[in-house]
Amino acid sequence: FFFFYVGQSIRQVIADMRERRYEKEGIGSSYLFRVDQDIIIDATKCGNLARFINHSCNPNCYAKIVTVEAQKKIVIYSRQPVNVNEEITYDYKFPIEDEKIPCLCAAENCRGTLN
Numbered sequence: 010f011f012f013f014y015v016g017q018s019i020r021q022v023i024a025d026m027r028e029r030r031y032e033k034e035g036i037g038s039s040y041l042f043r044v045d046q047d048i049i050i051d052a053t054k055c056g057n058l059a060r061f062i063n064h065s066c067n068p069n070c071y072a073k074i075v076t077v078e079a080q081k082k083i084v085i086y087s088r089q090p091v092n093v094n095e096e097i098t099y100d101y102k103f104p105i106e107d108e109k110i111p112c113l114c115a116a117e118n119c120r121g122t123l124n
C-alpha cells in the first residue's frame with residue numbers, strides 16, 4: 010500500500026519561522042517534512058493521516074519523494090505486508106543535531122535519538 014504525506018508546501022525561511030512559532034505555542038511534535046533543499050511540507054495545521062505516523066529505527070514503511078505532474082510529493086510505501094493493528098512507521102532520517110530528541114521506538118537496533 011501507499012499514501013501521500015499531505016500538507017502545505019513552504020520554503021525554508023517560512024518553515025524556520027513556523028518551527029519557532031509552533032515551539033512557542035507548545036506544539037511538541039514536528040510535522041515538518043523536508044522534500045528537497047528548498048521545499049518543506051508542513052502538516053501541522055492541515056494534512057492527512059500520514060501526519061500521525063511515528064518514527065521507527067526498524068520501520069515497516071519508508072518515505073520516498075516522487076514527482077507527480079511536476080510537483081514533488083512525499084509518498085509512504087510499505088516495505089513488507091503490514092498486519093491489522095500493526096503500527097505503521099518509517100525512518101524519519103532527521104539530520105543530526107546537537108539538541109537530541111530521544112527515540113522511543115524500542116526496536117532492537119534503535120539508534121537512541123531521532124536526530
Ligand SMILES: C[S@@+](CC[C@H](N)C(=O)[O-])C[C@H]1O[C@@H](n2cnc3c(N)ncnc32)[C@H](O)[C@@H]1O
Nearest residue numbers: 037038039040060061062063064111112113114
Ligand atoms: C509527525 S509527528 C508523529 C505523530 C505524533 N506522535 C502525534 O501524536 O501527533 C512527529 C513527532 O512525533 C514524535 N515521535 C515520533 N516518533 C517518535 C519516536 N520514535 N520516539 C519519540 N518521539 C517520536 C516526535 O515528537 C515527533 O516530533
